[in-house]
Amino acid sequence: MTNRVSHESPQRRLTGVVILHGFTANLESVRELFGPLGRFDLKIASPLLRGHGASSPNELRGVTWTEWLEDAERALETLTGIDGKAVVIGHSMGALLAMQLAARRPELVDSLVLATPPVRLTSLLGPGRPLNFLAPLISHFVDRWNMDTKFADPGNAIMPKQYDWSPTKTILSMFDLLQETLRIAGSVHVPALILHCRNESIVLPQSAEILLRSLGTPPEKKSIVWFEKTDHQIFCDCERKAAVDAAVRFVADRLNHKPLNP
Numbered sequence: 001m002t003n004r005v006s007h008e009s010p011q012r013r014l015t016g017v018v019i020l021h022g023f024t025a026n027l028e029s030v031r032e033l034f035g036p037l038g039r040f041d042l043k044i045a046s047p048l049l050r051g052h053g054a055s056s057p058n059e060l061r062g063v064t065w066t067e068w069l070e071d072a073e074r075a076l077e078t079l080t081g082i083d084g085k086a087v088v089i090g091h092s093m094g095a096l097l098a099m100q101l102a103a104r105r106p107e108l109v110d111s112l113v114l115a116t117p118p119v120r121l122t123s124l125l126g127p128g129r130p131l132n133f134l135a136p137l138i139s140h141f142v143d144r145w146n147m148d149t150k151f152a153d154p155g156n157a158i159m160p161k162q163y164d165w166s167p168t169k170t171i172l173s174m175f176d177l178l179q180e181t182l183r184i185a186g187s188v189h190v191p192a193l194i195l196h197c198r199n200e201s202i203v204l205p206q207s208a209e210i211l212l213r214s215l216g217t218p219p220e221k222k223s224i225v226w227f228e229k230t231d232h233q234i235f236c237d238c239e240r241k242a243a244v245d246a247a248v249r250f251v252a253d254r255l256n257h258k259p260l261n262p
Helices: 027-037 065-080 093-104 132-138 168-187 206-214 240-255
Strands: 013-020 043-045 084-091 109-115 144-146 165-167 192-197 222-227
Touching: 013 027, 013 065, 013 093, 013 240, 027 084, 027 240, 043 065, 065 084, 065 093, 065 168, 084 093, 084 240, 093 109, 093 168, 109 240, 132 168, 144 168, 165 168, 168 206, 192 206, 192 240, 206 222, 222 240
Parallel strands: 013 043, 013 084, 084 109, 109 192, 192 222
Antiparallel strands: 144 165
16 A cells, blocks of 8 residues: 555644734733633733834824734734634624634634624714714714723723724724624634623623624524623723633633633
C-alpha cells in the first residue's frame, strides 16, 4: 500500500478567548474579565479596535465598521492558529463584531458571550427606531455627537476613561454594522449566552429577546442572563462581579470543567 498524505484541516479544540470592547470604549471597559479568565489554561486576546484608545475621538474619523471587523478577525486568527478555536466575548458593539466572526469564521469560533448587544438603542435615531431615517440627514449638519457614560451606582463602579463624543459619520457606520449583523444573525449557529440589563440608558431590554429569536443557534444552546441594576457598562458597574462570573461559568462549561477556586 502507498501512503496517502491527508490534506484535511486539523481537528480544532478550544484554546482561547477573544474579548472585544464596545464603541468609543477601550480595554479598561472589559479588563475585569482578564484575571478570572486567566485562571484557565487558555490564551486571551483583546484587540484595541481601530480609532479607539487615543487621546482624541478625532482618531475615529474615517474609520468604518469593516475595519473594526478586520481588527477582530486578525486577533481571532492569531489566537487560534492552525488548530484552535475561541470563545468570543463581546461587549456592546463588540457583541455585534463577535456575531460577525461567528457567521464568517465558524471554524474558529467555539461559542459567544454577547454582553448588552445594541440591537435596539434607546435613541430614536437608531436602526429600527422611529427617527432612524433622519440620521443620515443629521450627519450633514452635526459633525460630532456627545457620548455620555452613565453608571447605575457611580460610587460602586470602575470608571473607565473613554471618548465623550464621536464623529457623527462614525456612528452611522456603527449603525450599518448593527443592521448588517441582524441580517446575518440567522447564520450564527454556535452556543451563545446573552448578558443583558433591564434598566440601562443605552440599549433597550427588548434587544435581548430580538437577538435570541434571530440567532440560528439551536434553542437549547442559547440563553439570556438578566441584570436588574447595572447600566450599559456591565463589566464596570455595580453588578460587574455577577456579569464576569456568568461569562466565566460559560467558558468553564465550554471547557467541560468547573472554574478554579480563587
